[in-house]
Amino acid sequence: MIGTFDYVRVGSIKEGCELLAARNGGAVALAGGTDLLVSIRNTGRSPDLLVDFKDVAQLNRLVTDNDAGAMIGACVPLNVIADNTVINDRFTALAAAARSVGSYQVRNRATLGGNIANASPAADTAPALLVLGASVNVTGKDGTRKIPIDKLFTGVKKTSLRAGEVITDISLPPVGSRARSAFLKKQRVKGHDLAIINMAVSYDPDAEALRVAIGSCAVTPILLPPVNLSENEPIDELAERLNDIAQAAISPIDDIRASAVYRLGLVPVLLSDLLSVLLAPEGGAR
Ligand SMILES: Cc1cc2nc3c(=O)[nH]c(=O)nc-3n(C[C@H](O)[C@H](O)[C@H](O)COP(=O)(O)OP(=O)(O)OC[C@H]3O[C@@H](n4cnc5c(N)ncnc54)[C@H](O)[C@@H]3O)c2cc1C
Known part of the structure; x- marks a missing residue:
């Protein structure tokens, strides 16, 4: 009832x-x-x-441009994001994260704005938006402002949105021509389920920039501090280095989905899988 x-x-x-x-x-x-x-x-x-707000036309726009990045209205359904060709090509982690949410039917209703405003530590799009350096544009009675995504989440189901403010859109800065990103999620069952842990990584070989974000392992999704890549560092050594940083940054709990220990144990597994996809897409060393 x-x-x-x-x-x-x-x-x-x-x-x-x-x-x-x-x-x-x-x-x-x-x-x-x-x-x-x-x-x-x-x-x-x-x-x-x-x-x-779902019928407001401005909140349903999805504009992409290779040079200018992307602007995604807060009420764009996750299925639209998952199916968008440019989002898949340029902002791959976000397309994969959107596709991983719930079921097809849920994704037809569920929006990107709702996923982040709800501020679940397990929100699947959050790690992807964190590694892509997204900004959240908001409007309230006092006007508009822009919140960097890493300043949006403040606690479980808590955000830095002020009373009466709504998210209007999420902007993604342009990515370099060789930049790539990926997202992975571990869940209890193959069908729809919230994440035991989710993770996104972005990598731009031209900027030697690598970003990692982890969800479901702390009160908010966590963006790890940036790491410098050393030349020809083997992927397994890099994964180990990142795992040390990650283990210090997260504080998972036991809940109905998994124990804290299991979550900590999954971090190096996901890191290793994501780095292999991004740094050595053809297999072998990078
Ligand atoms: C069966 C099922 C499976 C699910 N599986 C997953 C999953 O695998 N992964 C996952 O991350 N989530 C999952 N979810 C949760 C949910 O579908 C997503 O979080 C979804 O993206 C929420 O979007 P919505 O548009 O439905 O938000 P709503 O339910 O409409 O709103 C959620 C919250 O955000 C606020 N809000 C919404 N839009 C705005 C806005 N523009 N500005 C400010 N505040 C706003 C609302 O006030 C509310 O507090 C699942 C839900 C169900 C029912």
């Missing part, structure tokens, strides 16, 4: 933000509803008003 609440479907960001501001914390944004409605049903706690 789901509680009772008012519901308004808005046609513009301004209209929605005004409604959120007017209810003084009693109203929340609704996108696909795949987190929010489940939470209302499970907890029995309903906001006074759900403000449905």
Whole structure:
């Protein structure tokens, strides 16, 4: 049984933000509803008003450009992101992460904005957005601002969004012509399940830049400090070095999906798999 609440479907960001501001914390944004409605049903706690942003045209735009990066509206469904050719080619980790969420039906409703605003430590798109250096554009009653994605997550289900602010879009900076990224997720069952651990890595050989982000292993998804790649460092040595950094940065817990010890043990496995894909895509040494 789901509680009772008012519901308004808005046609513009301004209209929605005004409604959120007017209810003084009693109203929340609704996108696909795949987190929010489940939470209302499970907890029995309903906001006074759900403000449905899913029909706002600006929030449904997905614009890609090889030189300018990508701009993804907060309400773009994850299936649209998973199927987009440029996102697959240039921002591969994000396409793979979007594809890994839930089931096809869930991904038809679930949005990118909702996945990050919900701020689950296990949110699958978060590690991908972290290694791709995404920014989150938000609007509220006081105007607009940009939040770097590594400043968005502040705790379990907590973000740096201010009361009444909504995410309008997520921007991805352009990537170098030889840059690549990948995402992996371990889950209990082959069908849909939240991650025991998820991880994304991006690598730009021209900038010698490598970024790693890990989800489901701390209260927020974690972006590891950048590492300098030494020339011709074998992949297994690099994986070991990154594993040391990762083990110091994360603090997994035991929960219904896995023990902390199991999660810690999966870190070097995923690191090794992702580095092999990105640094030696043809096999052998890099
Ligand atoms: C069966 C099932 C399987 C799932 N599997 C996975 C999985 O494998 N991986 C995973 O990461 N998630 C999973 N989820 C969770 C969920 O589908 C995703 O987190 C989804 O992306 C949430 O998006 P939404 O549009 O449905 O958000 P909603 O439920 O509409 O909103 C979620 C939260 O974000 C807020 N919000 C939404 N949009 C905005 C916005 N633009 N600005 C500010 N706040 C906003 C809402 O107020 C709410 O607090 C699953 C859910 C279900 C029901």
